[in-house]
Amino acid sequence: MVVPFDQYQRYKNAADLINLIREDNKAFSILEVGANEHKNLEKFLVTDKITYLDIIVPEELKSDPSYIEGDATNMPIETDTFDLVIALDVFEHISPLLRQNFISELMRVSKHGFILAAPFNTTGVENAEIRANKYFETMYGFNYQWLEEHRQNGLPEAGQLIDFLNEKQWPYLHFTHGRVDIWEKMIKIHFLATGRSSLYSYRESIDDYYNTNIYQNDFNGPCYRNFFFVSENLNMIKKTMKMIDTKNENPVSVNVLENLDNLEKDLINLSVYDLTHKELISKNFELKQKDELIEKVLYDVKQKDELIEKFTNEMQNKEELLRRKNAINEELNDLITMKEQDYKRLESEKQLVSTENLSLLEQVEILHTEVNLLKEENSHKDNYVQQLELISQQLRIKNRIKKIVPKKLRSKIKFGQTVFKKLKDNPSLAKKGINELRRNGFNSLNSKMHSAVTVSELTSDYAYQDINLEEIEELKIEIEKFTYRPLISIIIPVYNVEPKWLEIAINSVKEQLYSFWEICIVDDSSDNINTIKYLEGIDDPRIKIKTLKINSGISSASNEAVSLAEGEYIALLDNDDEITRDALYQVVKSLNKEKSDILYSDEDKVDEYGKKKCPLHKPDWSPDLLRSQMYIGHFLVFKRELFHEVGGFRTEFNGSQDYDLVLRMSERSSKIHHIPKVLYSWRELETSTALNPYSKPYAHTAGLAALNEHLVRVFGEGNAYATEDEHLFVYDSRYKIKTIKASIIIPTKDKIELLEPCVSSIIQKTKYPDYEIIIVNNNSVEQETLDWFKQQNDKNVKIIDANYDFNWSKLNNHGIKEASGEVFIFLNNDTVVIKEDWLQRLVEKAQRDDVGTVGGLLLYEDKTIQHAGVVIGLGGWADHIFKSMAPNHFGSPFISPMVTRNVIASTGACLAISKKTLDKIGLFNEDFIICGSDVEISLRALQHNLVNIYDPHVRLYHLESKSRSSYIPPIDFELSALFYGPYLKSGDPYFNKNLSLNSLVPKLSQGE
Incomplete structure (x- = not known):
């Protein structure tokens, strides 16, 4: 494959300089800064060992040992590691404030010096880039990314770089290459062929023409690109000067340029032909489809008589089918009558029971109450019949019951009947009644009906997979390689929580693969003796505990917990929830790639038996979604400095204090990162909105108030407001x-x-x-x-x-x-x-x-x-x-x-x-x-x-x-x-990679 002209200019000049200073065919170790995926330098320097550094390395190259991910203005590399360092067309993308740092780092990590090439603000360069960018924008409707970045940063000044090199007393060779007018013509040729594969071959032939016939004489200015070879080795500098003196002798001939013009005209003609040809193919294809449609219609007409005949035959059977249906309905009614009679018989026999059959009778009563539930909720008759059949089958296994029901069991049965009478009078209490029955021994009411109400079919196949031992060892090795390992303070406000839930929450932190954490617990004046004793028994130097004398609410308790924290980042954890073992690892892994101010993850729910379910896979940062509902939820991590900057939690928003905090922090920072992985499990308890959204109605009102304050701060007084939506914890933001x-x-x-x-x-x-x-x-x-x-x-x-x-x-x-x-x-x-x-x-x-x-x-x-x-x-x-x-x-x-x-x-x-x-x-x-x-x-x-x-x-x-x-x-x-x-x-940032791209209904991807 031909190397594009613009890359050929850079890499050929760099290779020529390196080969001039090479002695005895010695192989160099070379670092290319700002490299990309094509590894072009290896095509020109086949014997040298080349390493590549870039601020972001694509996922598919992270396992390649020749790539280093790092910031070129602060390289994670020791001094004098490489013989030479090369930075080609990177300098202009560095912020002007960091350009001297960049040059110093190039010199620091190299033994012999560095080669730098870039477009500088020399004669004609800025105007040529503006014209080329306008050409691209006219064709495609948006700016060319790199040229636009040149404009935003401002092209570097050659004089400033030279002054800096002189100040450092670093000897250097400086020359220019690539006439501005030729560069502009060639770059427009590339833009013309962008995205049109049919023109690629001819464009490559133009690149080859430049590389073969123009490159070696393209040194007479004004030029597009400046080259600097900086080295404290004066012998190396002298060797390279001879090359430059030779290359400036012969300018590009007029005939060569005329040939380039002709090649450009041919490409333009091919472009016009390409568009016309595609349009012709499109029209022909459309006509072909119409012909096929006509043939299909004719075929359908031909089949019409056959379909009518078939329909007539089916209609003749209609009367027979109706007769059979009526007979089946009669049989079904008879069956229901028989089962009802069976039930009455079994109900009368229920009064006699032997000691050995007590457990069976409990099951009978439980099944009886479930049947009543089904009847009260208007279940279909076939469900009712199935319940009766189940009772009948279980009773037939045993002998007829002989003895009177014990007093203890009679009271339990009477209690169950009382509960169901209440449910009959008020069906809206169904869920509360079921839980009341469970607490009094009716345990088989872990019913299918309840799970069907609470678990979506869309996540019925969700099975949380914990990391295995092999993965744990791999992640520990990766953690050791992290260059940034901040202390993370886990904040847990506590109030009368059952010790077993708090212990699970704390243990989920103790089991973290990432070990630089602390827990800050503030007890908001609990009066539950079990809670108090559990907290008093904690003895771990990484867990800080403070008890408030007066109950002050969750916001105040959380603020007190943050005041105990020493970590650079704060993470929120409710006292009955839990985090996955890799939660903090995932957070710090993200921070090593990008220093975010706020991070959040996907989440799921966990019931009181430890079963995880109902995952919520969220989109990346979506400000208008946040103005509709608190979608960020858990796992929320943020900079302690940002927390203090916005004033912490506010007591007037208790219940929605997290929502209010995120809204305020998002106004100060746009560095918000989403980790598309379930890291947090929300405990389903009756007192939690995870199971009962109506358990904290005040939280809905507090959330609306927080949102309205946010809208005023962002859009100004009177310009925006929010109202309640028809759904709980959903708001409608409007703009005047x-x-x-x-x-x-x-x-x-x-x-x-x-x-x-x-x-x-x-x-x-x-x-x-x-x-x-x-x-x-x-x-x-x-x-x-x-x-x-x-x-x-x-x-x-x-x-x-x-x-x-x-x-x-x-x-x-x-x-x-x-x-x-x-x-x-x-x-x-x-x-x-x-x-x-x-x-x-x-x-x-x-x-x-x-x-x-x-x-x-x-x-x-x-x-x-x-x-x-x-x-x-x-x-x-x-x-x-x-x-x-x-x-x-x-x-x-x-x-x-x-x-x-x-x-x-x-x-x-x-x-x-x-x-x-x-x-x-x-x-x-x-x-x-x-x-x-x-x-x-x-x-x-x-x-x-x-x-x-x-x-x-x-x-x-x-x-x-x-x-x-x-x-x-x-x-x-x-x-x-x-x-x-x-x-x-x-991936689409407003979707989630854990969801299937093969289903229009949101479903888990199942490893697609």
């Missing part, structure tokens, strides 16, 4: 705006039977006062459609013609140019408005300065979900999570579809984007023809540090794809692969 015009853009071709209900629903249901509807007419030909266009007299409706081939992106861009609004709503013609405030909600979120795109909840005609947010990677490319599910609020292993959250993208069938956002990120990419550009523009918004929002309160019906065929042209797949690529590889 001045009324601005919204432009609703609807592309259409005929299909008046869809368009007319769509437009009518907007006009009749929309409460938002200032809007216009722009219908983009794309080659409509049906007379009914044209007549409807002429009859439109609503002042808010405007019809514009777009008489060209269908291109979804182009049609919407056309609509934007004709619109006068400040927010654009891109709407399919097969949608129907459901909720009156749909437009108000879209506008108020889209107008926020930090928002890219906004989507809503779209439903099929049968009221199941069509769209509740896009997930990249779902189904292989991208799809809508929760598709075809009922729009209910439920506890899935992911987030509920009925909660506002951030998403990677939303469907273009209903998508809001403000004018100021489009001015920042650009219009829709018209290289896409049918689908994909709605996702791509959302990705572009993320690249500009904007968030995309899904709001389930924005509700419309969407008759998906009824207005067009399901055909997708190849170019849409090619472009999707290009733009979705990074997320297909690393």
